[in-house]
Amino acid sequence: MSAQSMLRLALLGAPNCGKSSLFNALTGGKAKVANYPGVTVEYRKGEFALPSGQEIELLDLPGVYGDCGHSMDERVALDAVRGDLDGERAPDAILFMMDASHINTHLHNVLQAKNHGLPIILVLNMMDMAARDGITIDLTALEREIGIPVISCVAVRGSGRSLLLDFLEDWGGDVTHGSAAKPDPEQIDLKDLQARARSITSNAVSRVQKAETFSQRIDNWVLHPFFGIILLFIILFVMFQAVYTWSGPAMDLIETGISLLQRGAAAILPEGLITSLVVDGVIAGVGAVLVFLPQIIILFAFILLLEASGYMARAAFLVDTLMAKVGLNGRAFIPLLSSFACAIPGIMSARTIEQERDRLTTILIAPLMTCAARWPVYFLIIGAFVPAEKVGPFSQQGLVAFGLILVGVFFALLMAAIFKRTLTKGASSGLLIELPSYKAPVFKDYLIGLWDRGMIFVNRAGRIILPASVLIWGLMSFPTHATTTAQTWAGKVGGLIEPILRPIGFNLEIAISLIPAMAAREVAVSSLATIYSIGEVDTDVKLTELIAANWTLPTALAFLAWFVFAPQCLSTFAIIRKETNSWKWPLFAFGYLFVLAYFAAGITYHTALAMGLS
Ligand SMILES: Nc1nc2c(ncn2[C@@H]2O[C@H](COP(=O)(O)OP(=O)(O)OP(=O)(O)O)[C@@H](O)[C@H]2O)c(=O)[nH]1
Numbered sequence: 001m002s003a004q005s006m007l008r009l010a011l012l013g014a015p016n017c018g019k020s021s022l023f024n025a026l027t028g029g030k031a032k033v034a035n036y037p038g039v040t041v042e043y044r045k046g047e048f049a050l051p052s053g054q055e056i057e058l059l060d061l062p063g064v065y066g067d068c069g070h071s072m073d074e075r076v077a078l079d080a081v082r083g084d085l086d087g088e089r090a091p092d093a094i095l096f097m098m099d100a101s102h103i104n105t106h107l108h109n110v111l112q113a114k115n116h117g118l119p120i121i122l123v124l125n126m127m128d129m130a131a132r133d134g135i136t137i138d139l140t141a142l143e144r145e146i147g148i149p150v151i152s153c154v155a156v157r158g159s160g161r162s163l164l165l166d167f168l169e170d171w172g173g174d175v176t177h178g179s180a181a182k183p184d185p186e187q188i189d190l191k192d193l194q195a196r197a198r199s200i201t202s203n204a205v206s207r208v209q210k211a212e213t214f215s216q217r218i219d220n221w222v223l224h225p226f227f228g229i230i231l232l233f234i235i236l237f238v239m240f241q242a243v244y245t246w247s248g249p250a251m252d253l254i255e256t257g258i259s260l261l262q263r264g265a266a267a268i269l270p271e272g273l274i275t276s277l278v279v280d281g282v283i284a285g286v287g288a289v290l291v292f293l294p295q296i297i298i299l300f301a302f303i304l305l306l307e308a309s310g311y312m313a314r315a316a317f318l319v320d321t322l323m324a325k326v327g328l329n330g331r332a333f334i335p336l337l338s339s340f341a342c343a344i345p346g347i348m349s350a351r352t353i354e355q356e357r358d359r360l361t362t363i364l365i366a367p368l369m370t371c372a373a374r375w376p377v378y379f380l381i382i383g384a385f386v387p388a389e390k391v392g393p394f395s396q397q398g399l400v401a402f403g404l405i406l407v408g409v410f411f412a413l414l415m416a417a418i419f420k421r422t423l424t425k426g427a428s429s430g431l432l433i434e435l436p437s438y439k440a441p442v443f444k445d446y447l448i449g450l451w452d453r454g455m456i457f458v459n460r461a462g463r464i465i466l467p468a469s470v471l472i473w474g475l476m477s478f479p480t481h482a483t484t485t486a487q488t489w490a491g492k493v494g495g496l497i498e499p500i501l502r503p504i505g506f507n508l509e510i511a512i513s514l515i516p517a518m519a520a521r522e523v524a525v526s527s528l529a530t531i532y533s534i535g536e537v538d539t540d541v542k543l544t545e546l547i548a549a550n551w552t553l554p555t556a557l558a559f560l561a562w563f564v565f566a567p568q569c570l571s572t573f574a575i576i577r578k579e580t581n582s583w584k585w586p587l588f589a590f591g592y593l594f595v596l597a598y599f600a601a602g603i604t605y606h607t608a609l610a611m612g613l614s
């Protein structure tokens with residue numbers, strides 16, 4: 001079948017109604033799915049075929065609340081439907097999706113969407129949730145009143161999608177042949193549209209009067225002004241404790257594996273440069289980062305659970321007052337929280353913020369959230385200098401990690417307050433967020449999500465850390481007559497920036513490791529591993545032990561302080577450049593983060609020295 005006759009359908013609808021879930025299920029796509037509004041901020045294409053052979057190209061779009069496109073993500077969705085996206089034709093028809101459990105508040109949106117002038121059907125998703133909440137919908141009456149086909153759906157279940165697929169068999173043919181009905185437009189103003197929607201729902205939707213829904217009952221506690229905050233704090237605290245206390249055995253296993261591999265390679269390969277390249281360069285470098293995989297998995301096991309359950313949006317609601325105090329838009333919470341995985345999706349999800357200035361403030365502070373690439377650095381230094389003991393029932397290392405994250409958050413809030421009073425002055429609006437219903441995670445999606453996060457970490461080891469380790473090994477190994485690090489090529493390159501870093505307590509090895517860390521922050525760890533492995537004959541000595549033996553405590557603390565700000569991630573600046581469409585803001589972000597990192601490291605170093613730490 002030619003590309004021309006492939007049917008292009010767009011998934012339109014309010015945020016969090018299940019568009020990406022359906023998209024993934026039908027096309028085998030990997031769009032991010034989570035239980036809060038504003039997950040998808042960019043369009044995505046995928047394909048699938050109906051049993052009849054009809055091929056369909058499906059567009060997953062960001063959620064929209066109407067047809068105005070107040071924020072950047074909404075504009076992407078509306079442009080896609082109107083055929084205004086660069087290099088993309090308009091879709092042939094619209095699958096308008098709606099969360100059936102929120103039909104009363106959302107119905108006017110589908111009436112408005114009829115104005116796009118494309119064949120359209122209403123996919124009433126989450127029928128299972130509607131049933132849980134005691135909502136019954138008369139689909140025939142609804143269809144008659146709105147004047148377009150209405151299909152019920154449970155996107156996350158195979159059986160829940162079958163009605164939709166059956167319907168598409170016939171309708172798809174009609175759309176292809178141009179015989180599918182185009183709806184009559186409803187060119188009336190929003191108020192009248194809402195009134196009409198109300199009258200339709202009063203005829204077609206009935207609701208068993210329950211005193212409180214399941215979600216409301218839980219929210220009495222979760223959103224409580226006092227207990228709610230305590231619960232949020234406990235959740236975050238337990239998360240970081242778990243990262244430390246549960247990861248031990250798996251880490252030991254990986255460490256043993258790596259050292260066996262090193263010994264095996266040393267035994268098989270001929271003595272000399274090749275062995276050194278494999279053992280000290282590749283295995284030591286890549287292994288030094290891979291050993292933190294268990295921690296990353298545990299961290300994401302928590303984050304994904306919070307995202308899927310519907311708690312994330314509640315957390316945003318709880319901290320809204322605090323955010324407003326520093327002048328941050330309530331919508332900034334979710335982009336900032338996403339930045340704990342990586343600043344790049346975080347910065348992109350700032351698209352959900354309507355006010356341009358607030359979006360910019362959020363983008364500028366997103367790199368201060370502790371991204372997954374910073375974890376290996378924290379783990380390494382904490383592992384080397386903080387004893388693995390308990391303070392009461394708590395892991396001391398977990399407490400320090402939690403502290404570092406809070407420092408990052410504190411500075412993010414501080415910088416936001418400063419930016420909002422200077423660069424990005426202007427009123428912010430409060431948080432208007434629709435709280436999703438609580439849901440148990442879809443187990444398969446949860447595991448896939450966890451697997452994907454783990455693979456991102458492992459792939460980076462292959463794509464970035466491996467070449468960087470080979471590079472550092474090369475620079476460290478030549479000229480072959482060099483007897484000290486300073487005499488090697490790496491030493492010469494590192495020596496260029498070392499004088500700038502010496503006043504803040506950094507040694508030559510750190511200076512060298514920071515250069516390839518421009519590619520990814522965790523490369524600092526793999527580079528240190530390679531640098532120290534080359535001088536070390538015994539492969540069983542752990543990197544933490546080498547660092548503990550070679551660095552003073554003030555240097556280690558300064559290094560940690562540097563990484564709270566860690567300006568050096570090139571991909572972050574590339575995405576800031578793209579999202580702000582200017583060079584000014586990435587350069588500014590780099591500049592301010594660099595100054596902060598430098599002073600934080602310097603102050604930490606000299607304070608530690610003055611306190612007599614060594
Ligand atoms: N119980 C139930 N949960 C569903 C159903 N469809 C989706 N979900 C869940 O609803 C949440 C939101 O799903 P998404 O697919 O991310 O929603 P979206 O419309 O793409 O959201 P945005 O990208 O924010 O616009 C996720 O937690 C899904 O697992 C359904 O039919 N039943």
Ligand SMILES: [Mg+2]
Nearest residue numbers: 019020039040
């Ligand atoms: Mg989505």
